[in-house]
Amino acid sequence: MAEVSTKPYLIRAIYDWCTDSGFTPYIAVAVDDTVRVPTEFVNNGEIVLNISQLATSRLLIDNEAISFQARFGGVPREVYVPMGRVIAVYARENGQGMAFEVPRAMAAPAPRAVQGPAQPPPVPEPPEPPKPASDRPRLTRVK
């Protein structure tokens, strides 16, 4: 039996928890050429996507990838994110969720500058209006 990562199971778990709790599930993605997203919304090699039922159609989270259709600037686009490129899944409302180790893509549009404790750059969230940096995941230890 091919060994499967726990990652898709954990992503589905946080997605279900968000949905059951009335929260909005977001994913942060490290973009490379295996990721299919509107490149105009990629910032520093990353994109943040709302994967709630309201913001997507035909959402599928299987063991290989997260795929769905969503509107970007009113235009429906296909999104495909291989599991290995998901950096985090979390609730927009409180930042709770999980982060994952993802190798930086060599082909990322703009490598993130190495900085100290500075704020992370603002990230676009195309299916909804842009949010302030405080919507970035603030992962907390599971209680």
Place this chain on the structure above:
Amino acid sequence: MAEVSTKPYLIRAIYDWCTDSGFTPYIAVAVDDTVRVPTEFVNNGEIVLNISQLATSRLLIDNEAISFQARFGGVPREVYVPMGRVIAVYARENGQGMAFEVPRAMAAPAPRAVQGPAQPPPVPEPPEPPKPASDRPRLTRVK
């Protein structure tokens, strides 16, 4: 809406991952008087339990607790573990899984002695023959 912890969702995720992967799901439990387990198998305030379908009957993992019936020394016993007392869930075969922060119980049968880098004490695994300490969870970062 009452806020629900992510913990039961993550525990179910690791349980499903173990089952789909052919691994044996184990939980480590910090025993206090809210936990119902055969006390003769508690060691240093903790017990490790096999929660696979083969080792249990009427297994239920809901948002409040993990409950099931299992044989201990050939005798069927009822087990009830409130979510807050689950220290870890992991695959016996490779130790992969998740650990959680659990306050130490004041009423634990025997407080663990403070020690340096000594080996953890051997733990009973009642539904199966005792295993060596190497079966303790070796949690790895999610890839």
